[in-house]
Amino acid sequence: MSTSAQAGAPPAADQSTFEIPPATKRCVMAFILVGFAHLAVGIVMGFLQGMSYMGIDLFPFVGIFDNYYQALSIHGTFNVLMFTTFFILGFLTLVTVKTLQRPLWSTGLLRVNFWLTLVGALLTDWALLTGRGTVLFTSYAPLQAHPAYYIGLALVVVGTLVLLLNLVVTYIHWRRDNPGQRTPLMAFAALTTLIMWGLATFGVVVQFVGMLIPWSLGLLEGVDPLLSRTLFWQSGHPIVYFWLLPAYISWYFMLPAQNGGKLFSESLARLAFLLFIPLSLPVGFHHQFVDPGVSEGYKALHAFITFGVFMPSMITAFTVLASLETGARSRGGQGRLGWIRRLNWSNPAVAAQLLGMIIFALGGISGLVNASFNLNLVVHNTLFVPGHFHLTVGTAVALTFMGTAYWLVPHLTGRKLWGGRLAIAQVWLWFVGMLLMSRGMTWAGLQGAPRRTFMAGATYKLPEWTSSFQLLGVGGAILTVSGVLFFVILAATLLNKARVEASEVEFPIATPLYQENVPGLLDRFAPWVVVAVLLVVMGYGPMYWQMLNDLQMTSPGFRSF
Amino acid sequence: MHIDIHERRWIIASAVMLAVFAVAVVLSALSLGIRLPGREPRSLAVAAGFDPNEGWIRQLGPQRYEVNLFAQAFFFDPGTIEIPAGSTVTFNLHSRDVLHGWKVIGTNLSMMAIPGQVGRVTYTFDEPGEYTMVCNEFCGLGHHVMAGKIIVTP
Numbered sequence: 161m162s163t164s165a166q167a168g169a170p171p172a173a174d175q176s177t178f179e180i181p182p183a184t185k186r187c188v189m190a191f192i193l194v195g196f197a198h199l200a201v202g203i204v205m206g207f208l209q210g211m212s213y214m215g216i217d218l219f220p221f222v223g224i225f226d227n228y229y230q231a232l233s234i235h236g237t238f239n240v241l242m243f244t245t246f247f248i249l250g251f252l253t254l255v256t257v258k259t260l261q262r263p264l265w266s267t268g269l270l271r272v273n274f275w276l277t278l279v280g281a282l283l284t285d286w287a288l289l290t291g292r293g294t295v296l297f298t299s300y301a302p303l304q305a306h307p308a309y310y311i312g313l314a315l316v317v318v319g320t321l322v323l324l325l326n327l328v329v330t331y332i333h334w335r336r337d338n339p340g341q342r343t344p345l346m347a348f349a350a351l352t353t354l355i356m357w358g359l360a361t362f363g364v365v366v367q368f369v370g371m372l373i374p375w376s377l378g379l380l381e382g383v384d385p386l387l388s389r390t391l392f393w394q395s396g397h398p399i400v401y402f403w404l405l406p407a408y409i410s411w412y413f414m415l416p417a418q419n420g421g422k423l424f425s426e427s428l429a430r431l432a433f434l435l436f437i438p439l440s441l442p443v444g445f446h447h448q449f450v451d452p453g454v455s456e457g458y459k460a461l462h463a464f465i466t467f468g469v470f471m472p473s474m475i476t477a478f479t480v481l482a483s484l485e486t487g488a489r490s491r492g493g494q495g496r497l498g499w500i501r502r503l504n505w506s507n508p509a510v511a512a513q514l515l516g517m518i519i520f521a522l523g524g525i526s527g528l529v530n531a532s533f534n535l536n537l538v539v540h541n542t543l544f545v546p547g548h549f550h551l552t553v554g555t556a557v558a559l560t561f562m563g564t565a566y567w568l569v570p571h572l573t574g575r576k577l578w579g580g581r582l583a584i585a586q587v588w589l590w591f592v593g594m595l596l597m598s599r600g601m602t603w604a605g606l607q608g609a610p611r612r613t614f615m616a617g618a619t620y621k622l623p624e625w626t627s628s629f630q631l632l633g634v635g636g637a638i639l640t641v642s643g644v645l646f647f648v649i650l651a652a653t654l655l656n657k658a659r660v661e662a663s664e665v666e667f668p669i670a671t672p673l674y675q676e677n678v679p680g681l682l683d684r685f686a687p688w689v690v691v692a693v694l695l696v697v698m699g700y701g702p703m704y705w706q707m708l709n710d711l712q713m714t715s716p717g718f719r720s721f
Numbered sequence: 722m723h724i725d726i727h728e729r730r731w732i733i734a735s736a737v738m739l740a741v742f743a744v745a746v747v748l749s750a751l752s753l754g755i756r757l758p759g760r761e762p763r764s765l766a767v768a769a770g771f772d773p774n775e776g777w778i779r780q781l782g783p784q785r786y787e788v789n790l791f792a793q794a795f796f797f798d799p800g801t802i803e804i805p806a807g808s809t810v811t812f813n814l815h816s817r818d819v820l821h822g823w824k825v826i827g828t829n830l831s832m833m834a835i836p837g838q839v840g841r842v843t844y845t846f847d848e849p850g851e852y853t854m855v856c857n858e859f860c861g862l863g864h865h866v867m868a869g870k871i872i873v874t875p
Contacts, residue, residue, distance in 0.1 A: 227862060296859050300820045302836060303861070385820060386835050427722045449757050451833045452814070452840030456759040463746070467739045474735035478728050533746045534755045537829045541822045541857035608826030610857030613865045620853055620868035622826070676723045706760070712837045718819050720794075720861030 167683035168342040176669050178261040184253065185572050187270050191250030192565070194278060195243045196650060198285075199558070202239035203643035205231040210597070210636025213629040217616040226291050228614035229720075234288045236297030240553055242281050244403045245316055247561050249277065249323050251406050252350040254568075255413075256327050258667060259344035262337075265329040273322045280315025283308045294720060296612065298396075299372070301388040304717025307376040314368045317361055320402075324354040343683055345429065346413050346669070352433040353405040355685055356398060359441060359692055363394030375717060382714040386453045387707050393444035394700060401440045401469075403553050405433065407516070407560040411480045415513050416670035418567075419504045421487020424479050426672040430682040432472040432479070437685070438692040439469035442699030449536040458703050459533065465699065466531040473524055480517070486673060508583035512563020515591040516556045519598075523551030526602060541612070543632075544605025547598045555594050562646050563587060569653055571665040578652035582645060589642035597635025604628035758832050761839045778802055786810045792821035792834035795863035797854060803872045806849040814840040822857035825871055833858065849875040 180188075208231050211218050225231050257264060264270055287293035292306035299305060331343070331351055343351075367388055374380040412429050416422055423429060445462035448454050485499055493499025504510040526548035529535055539545060570577050577583065605611070609625045681687060724732075749755050771777055776791045776798035784807050791798040792814065804810060814823055816834035823840075824831045827850070832840040846852075856867035 229859060229862060229864070232859075294862075300858070302819050303859075384837060386838055389820070389835070425723075425725065425728065428724065428728065448833075450831050450840075451838075452758045452835060453760055453838040456757050459757055459759075460750075464743060467743055470739060471732075471735060475728075475732060478731045482725070482728070528742070532742065534750050534757055535746065537755065537757070537831045540831050541824065608824060608853075608855075610822070610824065610855050612859040613857070615865065618865040620855060620866075622853065674723060679722050682722075710763075715836050718794075718861070720819075 165680050167678040167680050168340045170342050170672075170675065171344055176667060178258055180254065180257050181263050181267065183267050184257055184264060184270065187267075187274050188250040188254045189569075189572050190274055191246045191253070191277075192568070194281070195246030195248075195250070195561075196565070196647070198238040198242035198246065198281070200643070200647050202235050202243060203640060205235035205238070206636060206643075207640040209235060210633045210640070212614060212616040213600075213636075214633030215616055215629075216633075224289075227294070228617075229296070229612075230288070230291050230294045232612065233294050233296050237284065237288055237293075239558075240403070241297055241313065241316065242285070243561075244553070244557065245320060246277070246281070248353075248402065248406045249273070249320065251409075251561075251564070252327070252353060253323065255346040255409060256330065256350045259346040259669070260330065260334045261344075262330070262334060264326055265333060266326060269322065269326050273319055273326065276322065277316055277319030280312045280319060283312030283315065285312070287312065298392065300392075301372065301375070301383045301385050302715035302718050304376055304719055307373060310368055310372045310376055314365075314373065317364060317368075320354070321358060321361065324358045327351060327354060342678060345423075345426065346409055348430065348683070349405065349409045349413065349433045351685065352437065353402060353409075355689065356405070356437045356440060356692075357402040359437070359689065359696075360395045360398035360402065362696075363391040363396070363444070367391035367395075371713075380713065382712075382716050384707070384712050385715050386451065387704075387711065389451070390444070390448065390454070390700075390703070390707065393447040394441075394696075395444075396447060397444045398436075398440040400549075400553065401436050403557045405436060407513075407557045408433070408476060410560055410564055411476070411513055411517065412483070413670050414564075414668040415480070415510065416483040416487055417668035418507060418510050419484055419487030420490050421483055421485070421670070422673040423670045424482035424486065424673055426674075427676060427678050427682055428475050428479050430678065432475045434682065434685075434688050435472040435475075436469070437688040438695050439465060439472070441692050442695040443469060444700075445703075446531050446536070449533065450540050453707070454703060455706075458699070461699055463531060463533040465695070467528075470524070470528060470531075477521070483670065483673075484514075506584065507567075508577075508587055509563040509566045511584055512559045512566070512587045512590075515587060516559040516563070519551050519559075519591065519594060520556035522598070523548060523556060526551065539605060541610060542605035543601040543609045543611050543628075546611050547601030547603075547605055550594060550598050550601070554598075555590065559587065559590050562590075565650060567665055567668070569650065570660050571662065571667060573654065574659050574662070575653055575656040576658040576660045577649070578656045578658075579649045583649055586642050586645040586649065589638055589645065593635045593638030593640075593642055595635070597632050597639060600628045600630070600632030600635055604632065755829060756842075758840045758842055761841045763837075763839055778804075781811075784808045788812045790814050790823070791817050792823060792856065792860075792867075793817040794819060794821075794861045795856070795867040797823070797856075797867070797869035800869040801872065802870070803874060804846060806846060806873050806875055808873075809843060809845040811841065811843040814842075819860050820858050821860050821867070823854060824857050825852050825854045827852050830854075846871070846873045849873045 287309035293309035443466045488499035488502040493502030821834040852871040
């Protein structure tokens with residue numbers, strides 16, 4: 161490990177000419193396609209849910225799904241556990257290999273990785289689709305699913321850790337072969353993401369391996385619901401950054417190049433990523449603000465650290481926008497804000513990310529509301545919360561990933577993007593649909609409407625919720641149209657007889673605007689990991705100690721299906 | 722490390738904004754008394770005649786009540802609570818089976834019901850009216866009928 165105060169020299173070689181080995185490309189495509197397959201199913205479920213809010217119950221006609229809650233369980237798990245994980249594993253592999261300019265330590269392991277993760281997903285998918293996993297993606301005990309639900313998810317998590325191992329060893333070999341070199345930015349950010357996630361898995365690994373899997377198999381009589389929930393959310397908050405940071409990789413290190421510009425600040429980009437390691441982990445209690453059994457003092461501590469994790473995103477806002485400005489002005493943009501029109505709006509991948517960013521601002525603000533300690537009393541478990549996260553994971557992340565597919569699939573397969581301007585229409589439809597749906601959700605939530613509820617069958621609907629539900633339903637319908645359009649374009653592209661040359665679909669890599677000396681601390685992981693572990697021990701240790709002293713492994717499983 | 726002057730200002734302004742919000746949160750908690758549930762002893766000290774495992778409401782004094790509230794799939798026990806306006810009520814919230822949510826729409830009352838834990842909160846109902854309380858955590862296939870009422874009489 162380098163002990164110099166400065167990071168190494170910036171890479172001398174051109175990062176963009178390295179040819180990714182064909183076997184790796186195939187694996188990356190496989191991961192991404194499995195991810196999108198899950199998103200397709202998830203979106204169909206979402207449509208049924210949106211219609212329920214409008215009072216239209218389509219479940220009797222659909223047949224395969226018994227009830228709203230099964231569809232909701234599929235929607236959550238397929239979208240934020242399967243779609244995200246598979247896309248991200250493919251994407252992080254891609255950017256690491258491309259920018260380290262070397263094959264993975266073990267391509268064989270990558271293949272094993274894919275099949276292992278897929279088997280896990282299929283187990284959980286089976287449980288969900290056959291109605292044995294109607295526990296929503298949070299699977300809160302004492303609700304109990306079929307063992308396959310939990311075992312499948314555990315294998316998916318193992319899959320992410322296997323990739324972490326593969327990328328870390330690849331990186332160690334790169335370091336050995338490139339002494340005195342600064343780590344290329346995309347690889348650095350990919351490693352940061354997976355290292356943060358690796359630390360985050362502690363909660364769910366203990367929860368699933370120690371409690372939920374043996375309990376669902378009948379090996380454990382009962383579990384402690386509070387402890388189970390606390391372990392879940394210890395991983396459950398950092399997982400949102402596992403989803404977000406790959407989108408940030410695209411916004412920081414690809415988007416400026418797609419706009420003819422440069423990365424405004426390399427040091428701050430590195431700092432923003434690294435800050436997520438310590439700050440994303442000791443904040444899980446902000447999902448448990450109204451739980452009995454967790455002390456108010458520790459809830460407050462987590463609230464303040466959550467405010468802290470807002471900072472790297474504020475840094476990102478400036479650096480990414482400034483990078484965009486450099487590009488727009490180089491394309492002739494003028495005026496204080498007029499340059500915005502000169503961004504590369506006609507590229508659907510760019511439009512997706514720009515619109516995703518605009519919506520992300522709203523998502524961040526609503527996140528701050530959720531995090532604001534006692535303000536949570538107003539919004540907890542209301543529709544405000546889905547109103548928030550459809551803006552963040554549902555748009556900033558999902559729309560960025562869909563937009564990325566518009567250049568990545570042609571780049572990897574050599575087939576031309578089908579449909580011309582339809583892709584741009586798809587992106588704008590998502591943007592409009594999401595604004596309407598999320599507004600309907602946040603509005604209804606502020607009026608007290610609960611989340612996770614089959615509204616078409618609810619006996620207590622308040623009249624003031626009707627308008628917001630209609631807005632929700634209309635937005636959801638528009639989103640469904642956008643989703644269908646995306647999959648039509650994707651399928652047609654995969655089958656397109658028209659070809660493109662690799663040179664026509666460039667792998668975008670942004671270069672920094674300034675050549676600067678980067679502090680050594682911003683090219684290393686160990687100090688950040690150490691601080692993270694200390695913060696987690698501080699922020700969770702005493703509460704876990706009290707919970708373990710009070711442990712009641714007495715709740716039997718309840719199957720609500 | 723070179724930080725552009727405008728970015729430096731933006732970062733400082735962001736940190737100041739967050740600090741202002743944090744102060745607002747602390748003030749609302751300490752001076753307005755808007756608190757979150759904490760850790761409570763699991764057993765309740767109750768008066769004779771009131772079974773800690775049953776749902777009930779009892780009067781502690783003038784304009785002062787205590788409710789022992791159970792959340793169960795798919796109802797609250799007691800499901801209807803009637804009190805005069807101006808009453809201060811302490812709620813002890815339990816779950817008899819799975820996780821439930823408890824939200825009294827139109828108030829700051831919001832708490833999880835977790836089996837094995839007791840949630841305690843005290844609230845003064847100044848405004849007369851009918852308040853709907855709903856379960857807002859998925860608890861099974863009947864989740865969407867799980868609701869109750871707090872009737873505050875003038």
